[in-house]
Amino acid sequence: MEQNAKERSLVSKVMDGLVTGIVEEKYGAVLPPQDVLSKEFDVSRTVMREALSMLLARHMLDVRPKIGTRIRPMRDWRMIDEDVVSWRFRAKPDPEFLRDVIEFRMLIEPRASAQAAKRGNAADIAAIREAFESFRVMRPDDPGHQAADELLHTRIVVASGNQFFQQMAAIVRGALSASTQFVNADEAMWAEVIRRHTRVVEAIERHDAVEAEAASRDLIDFAADEMGDRKAANGTHE
Known part of the structure; x- marks a missing residue:
């Protein structure tokens, strides 16, 4: 053995x-x-x-x-496999891949947020709040930032109670890691990131599924716009 x-x-x-x-x-x-x-x-x-x-x-x-x-x-590559997800996100992201990442997040995370608001029990919601509190005190250049971001979004997906969404959690984590390089540590931008995450978390805590879904969609739109701006600034074009 x-x-x-x-x-x-x-x-x-x-x-x-x-x-x-x-x-x-x-x-x-x-x-x-x-x-x-x-x-x-x-x-x-x-x-x-x-x-x-x-x-x-x-x-x-x-x-x-x-x-x-x-x-x-x-x-x-068979992206449903968690190892493959990790390996794929190890490669330098290209514009088409980043586009697919945003589209995937938009497909899964808003609905998962809505379901977390509907179905999340006290332990689920407490875990989301705990992860959020850890996330919001970290800056993008802090060593634990990416792990904290991934944990928050993973807990929301898990709290959805949907086993298919839960199986996609690895891809959500990978999608967040691919976006990290485009996060701007500017104070005003970072305050906006926290504000938008706060809106998602508070909607889930209020069990407001409609608001949780809208807030999550808004957060991903904001991330997509920020990635687009950073890519343009770095000379990366579609």
Whole structure:
């Protein structure tokens, strides 16, 4: 059993290394042969084969006769998988991907906020308030800011009580991490961010589903506008 655990750990480490190489475009379009990769990672062919099969199952790779193991476009990756979500958000975000991130958030979070207002019990709502209090005392450049932001939004999704929404929590966290680089630490802007989050949280506490949904939608619109402004300032265009 100890040997199996050690092998699983090695497989995970190799997967992580392969993904890093993929998102950093180290390998190009096709991975090197398995024996070359085994030497690169200093693992057995069995471990390498298992790691590659795990990435194949996540639609990240494609084996083609006479071509080898081709790296599939990121849009084909199985995003419902939490590991894949984490890996995809590790890559440099492109304008199309950021657009999809905002559209996904707009689809899930406002409805989750409304359902949290309707269905959230006292413990759910207390957990949301606790996460919000931690979030609002942190600035975007504080080390724990991203984790606090992700926790707040995750707790809202969980409080919705919708198991499909809850399964999407990993993507919500990833979407927030992709947006972090576009957050401006300007005092006035940050005060507005807190104000809009406060509106969502207070609507949920009042069990006002209509207001919670509208406030969440408004918050995401604000984030999208801010991302657009920052992209333009950095010379990134659609």
